[in-house]
Amino acid sequence: MGRQLETMNIIFLDIDGVLNCQIFYTNRKKSKNIIEHPQDQICTERVEWLNQLCKDVNAKVVISSTWRHSGLDYCKDVLKKAGATFDIIDKTPDLRHEGCVRGNEINLWIEKNKEMLGVWRSDFNSYAIIDDDSDMLYWQRNNLFLTDTYSGLTPNTCYRIKRHFEQLGCVPACP
Numbered sequence: 001m002g003r004q005l006e007t008m009n010i011i012f013l014d015i016d017g018v019l020n021c022q023i024f025y026t027n028r029k030k031s032k033n034i035i036e037h038p039q040d041q042i043c044t045e046r047v048e049w050l051n052q053l054c055k056d057v058n059a060k061v062v063i064s065s066t067w068r069h070s071g072l073d074y075c076k077d078v079l080k081k082a083g084a085t086f087d088i089i090d091k092t093p094d095l096r097h098e099g100c101v102r103g104n105e106i107n108l109w110i111e112k113n114k115e116m117l118g119v120w121r122s123d124f125n126s127y128a129i130i131d132d133d134s135d136m137l138y139w140q141r142n143n144l145f146l147t148d149t150y151s152g153l154t155p156n157t158c159y160r161i162k163r164h165f166e167q168l169g170c171v172p173a174c175p
Helices: 022-030 044-057 066-070 073-081 102-112 138-143 154-165
Strands: 009-013 061-062 088-090 127-131 144-146
Touching: 009 044, 044 061, 044 154, 073 088, 088 127, 102 127, 102 138, 127 138, 127 154, 138 144, 144 154
Parallel strands: 009 061, 009 127, 061 088, 127 144
Antiparallel strands: none
16 A cells, blocks of 8 residues: 655745835835835735744645746745745646636646645645736635735734635644
8 A cells, every 4th residue: 555645735826016016116106115126016014914824734835827937946045145044845837828827837837746735636635826916726716825016915814814725634733
């Protein structure tokens, strides 16, 4: 009998509208800080919230943002400089040239990584998608945590994602 693999918790991460937002840019403008480096476009407070979330639910991050077009190492470097401590393991493939939406890209990533995830794509549900756009597949709706471009990632969104993983039985529930 084969060895049973443990399922991995994954967060598919968009960046624009999640780790940066209108509040962030408005506050930067008021403080007259200019954006000199790519990491200056990332809100360190939101990165800290994501750090804690990933720690709490033992999740790995897959970049699904358009930032992935600059390369995985670039994304890792920029996010690390912005204070990220979460583990970024990969990026989703680019299927834009095939007329696909981001949900298709996430679906293909899950399919291609089923061995690492320990389950078939259709059985894998221990993931969360954090995005400010709803271009996902219908069956991904319960895994999508929609942010808005005004406030981006919030503590409330992090709480809802944590509860999502708890309800799936992927992490112990809070007392």
